[in-house]
Amino acid sequence: xxxxxxxxxxxxxxxxxxxxxxxxxxxxxxxxxxxxxxxxxxxxxxxxxxxxxxxxxxxxxxxxxxxxxxxxxxxxxxxxxxxxxxxxxxxxxxxxxxxxxxxxxxxxxxxxxxxxxxxxxxxxxxxxxxxxxxxxxxxxxxxxxxxxxxxxxxxxxxxxxxxxxxxxxxxxxxxxxxxxxxxxxxxxxxxxxxxxxxxxxxxxxxxxxxxxxxxxxxxxxxxxxxxxxxxxxxxxxxxxxxxxxxxxxxxxxxxxxxxxxxxxxxxxxxxxxxxxxxxxxxxxxxxxxxxxxxxxxxxxxxxxxxxxxxxxxxxxxxxxxxxxxxxxxxxxxxxxxxxxxxxxxxxxxxxxxxxxxxxxxxxxxxxxxxxxxxxxxxxxxxxxxxxxxxxxxxxxxxxxxxxxxxxxxxxxxxxxxxxxxxxxxxxxxxxxxxxxxxxxxxxxxxxxxxxxxxxxxxxxxxxxxxxxxxxxxxxxxxxxxxxxxxxxxxxxxxxxxxxxxxxxxxxxxxxxxxxxxxxxxxxxxxxxxxxxxxxxxxxxxxxxxxxxxxxxxxxxxxxxxxxxxxxxxxxxxxxxxxxxxxxxxxxxxxxxxxxxxxxxxxxxxxxxxx
Ligand code: ADP
Ligand code: MG
Numbered sequence: 138x139x140x141x142x143x144x145x146x147x148x149x150x151x152x153x154x155x156x157x158x159x160x161x162x163x164x165x166x167x168x169x170x171x172x173x174x175x176x177x178x179x180x181x182x183x184x185x186x187x188x189x190x191x192x193x194x195x196x197x198x199x200x201x202x203x204x205x206x207x208x209x210x211x212x213x214x215x216x217x218x219x220x221x222x223x224x225x226x227x228x229x230x231x232x233x234x235x236x237x238x239x240x241x242x243x244x245x246x247x248x249x250x251x252x253x254x255x256x257x258x259x260x261x262x263x264x265x266x267x268x269x270x271x272x273x274x275x276x277x278x279x280x281x282x283x284x285x286x287x288x289x290x291x292x293x294x295x296x297x298x299x300x301x302x303x304x305x306x307x308x309x310x311x312x313x314x315x316x317x318x319x320x321x322x323x324x325x326x327x328x329x330x331x332x333x334x335x336x337x338x339x340x341x342x343x344x345x346x347x348x349x350x351x352x353x354x355x356x357x358x359x360x361x362x363x364x365x366x367x368x369x370x371x372x373x374x375x376x377x378x379x380x381x382x383x384x385x386x387x388x389x390x391x392x393x394x395x396x397x398x399x400x401x402x403x404x405x406x407x408x409x410x411x412x413x414x415x416x417x418x419x420x421x422x423x424x425x426x427x428x429x430x431x432x433x434x435x436x437x438x439x440x441x442x443x444x445x446x447x448x449x450x451x452x453x454x455x456x457x458x459x460x461x462x463x464x465x466x467x468x469x470x471x472x473x474x475x476x477x478x479x480x481x482x483x484x485x486x487x488x489x490x491x492x493x494x495x496x497x498x499x500x501x502x503x504x505x506x507x508x509x510x511x512x513x514x515x516x517x518x519x520x521x522x523x524x525x526x527x528x529x530x531x532x533x534x535x536x537x538x539x540x541x542x543x544x545x546x547x548x549x550x551x552x553x554x555x556x557x558x559x560x561x562x563x564x565x566x567x568x569x570x571x572x573x574x575x576x577x578x579x580x581x582x583x584x585x586x587x588x589x590x591x592x593x594x595x596x597x598x599x600x601x602x603x604x605x606x607x608x609x610x611x612x613x614x615x616x617x618x619x620x621x622x623x624x625x626x627x628x629x630x631x632x633x634x635x636x637x638x639x640x641x642x643x644x645x646x647x648x649x650x651x652x653x654x655x656x657x658x659x660x661x662x663x664x665x666x667x668x669x670x671x672x673x674x675x676x677x678x679x680x681x682x683x684x685x686x687x688x689x690x691x692x693x694x695x696x697x698x699x700x701x702x703x704x705x706x707x708x709x710x711x712x713x714x715x716x717x718x719x720x721x722x723x724x725x726x727x728x729x730x731x732x733x734x735x736x737x738x739x740x741x742x743x744x745x746x747x
Contacts, residue, residue, distance in 0.1 A: 149240035160187025171195035186302025263288035380415035561709035585725035
């Protein structure tokens with residue numbers, strides 16, 4: 138056996154194995170090159186999921202003859218100016234994309250630099266480089282990739298259906314578009330336009346939010362909170378969605394590090410911690426966050442595809458994410474997302490569809506006597522983005538205590554912006570409180586609201602001095618599996634802080650001696666069983682503090698006014714006043730809204746009065 142150097146073609150094919158996993162990886166490499174080249178417009182065309190044809194066209198700086206010739210050689214790059222791998226300012230730097238792509242496909246590059254008469258073109262097929270020839274091309278670069286993996290057929294088998302591959306391309310390009318609102322992006326599937334994001338004139342926050350809205354939906358723009366933090370050379374910006382605008386999967390969670398889309402566990406963990414007060418574990422917020430930091434503080438070179446990063450101080454990054462997101466959420470007060478009121482409106486709309494159609498003659502006209510509330514005039518209620526539906530953020534500073542406010546006259550409440558939830562009028566199904574405000578109609582879910590109030594109180598009380606406890610007359614024995622007992626005992630001190638006093642009772646039971654006073658009458662056995670389930674399912678994913686807060690939410694749920702309890706008007710009003718001064722009362726601990734508001738404007742629209 139002799140040791141020998143591998144031929145270049147083989148070396149490039151091996152490298153291609155890492156860089157070119159699928160068509161989308163080619164798009165990523167080529168578009169990153171276009172961005173690095175200062176392009177303001179990038180157009181991508183794909184066919185058969187990119188397998189038979191891919192084209193990336195840009196109006197960047199382009200390459201002259203010599204650059205083009207060298208660019209397709211391995212480890213040839215115009216980047217890495219100081220040969221410093223730990224000071225990476227560009228998206229590319231490894232100098233292996235073009236030769237790798239050329240090794241496994243038919244690659245054709247045409248390029249021209251500004252002010253030159255003609256450009257140059259070059260092709261590489263299965264690693265064999267052609268001669269350069271002159272061509273007509275505007276300033277910028279066009280790269281075409283045909284017959285991907287024709288040179289390495291074994292790899293073709295690993296490709297998925299065209300639809301799947303197209304989706305991957307779409308996602309890759311979308312992520313790059315999110316990070317660069319100043320660049321226009323188009324994607325075509327053969328001749329069909331998949332998207333066309335216009336270049337924004339600036340790259341400020343407004344431009345960014347516009348671009349994000351194009352991608353994540355208008356409802357994100359309406360329900361996003363700006364995040365902004367600076368600390369120790371780290372700069373975080375971007376937007377996070379209100380908890381009430383959540384999804385069943387984590388697809389809409391994006392993190393960019395120095396302009397580069399990355400997939401990193403640190404984001405998922407931080408989001409879970411920051412939103413855990415507001416969302417159950419199976420709901421996911423929508424976020425797009427952009428972190429800028431000294432390139433020396435992050436290693437981008439972990440993986441050839443450059444989607445993984447290694448932070449020097451991952452703990453700091455996590456802390457920064459959590460605290461800035463929480464700050465943004467706190468600033469939202471008890472605002473809930475507009476989408477909720479919108480869907481409420483839509484269901485009103487649907488209900489009215491079921492009404493028998495009024496005969497044409499009864500359509501109101503200026504001369505007829507028919508009432509203006511005729512059903513034929515309400516189509517505006519179906520409009521998906523009715524104005525005025527937003528749940529206005531409201532001042533919740535220093536509202537008087539519940540006891541005093543119970544006495545306040547109705548007119549005073551209606552006129553005072555301190556009381557945005559208005560005057561309670563009645564209770565429906567022993568579950569919903571209906572209140573009247575100056576601006577409209579408010580419907581409160583009493584259980585959801587009360588649960589939030591109890592939870593916030595417990596957290597506050599625990600912070601201040603520990604929670605008030607009440608001793609059970611007869612301590613309760615709760616039997617549980619040994620492992621569950623074990624878990625409970627691990628957090629026994631924290632539970633004490635929250636007013637729950639447990640004691641070990643043999644191998645398979647605990648003794649409940651005291652419970653949080655604000656729970657009132659509580660079924661201790663059920664509470665302990667729920668708690669232990671909760672601890673079990675949280676597992677290792679949570680830090681202790683997070684666990685305890687989660688547990689606190691479970692306790693709060695037990696102490697809350699259950700749906701189905703009759704409330705007096707005084708009790709209802711007291712609940713409204715309490716909500717107004719409690720942070721985050723717009724949603725319950727599980728991210729469901731605690732109230733919806735329907736402005737009179739829209740009520741009138743429903744009845745065709747507007
Ligand atoms: P890297 O991006 O890591 O430098 P590549 O193989 O992707 O390596 O590209 C090699 C070089 O070719 C780049 O450094 C750049 O100088 C040039 N290049 C590639 N694509 C373009 C483009 N679209 N416009 C201008 N120059 C390009
Ligand atoms: Mg590159």
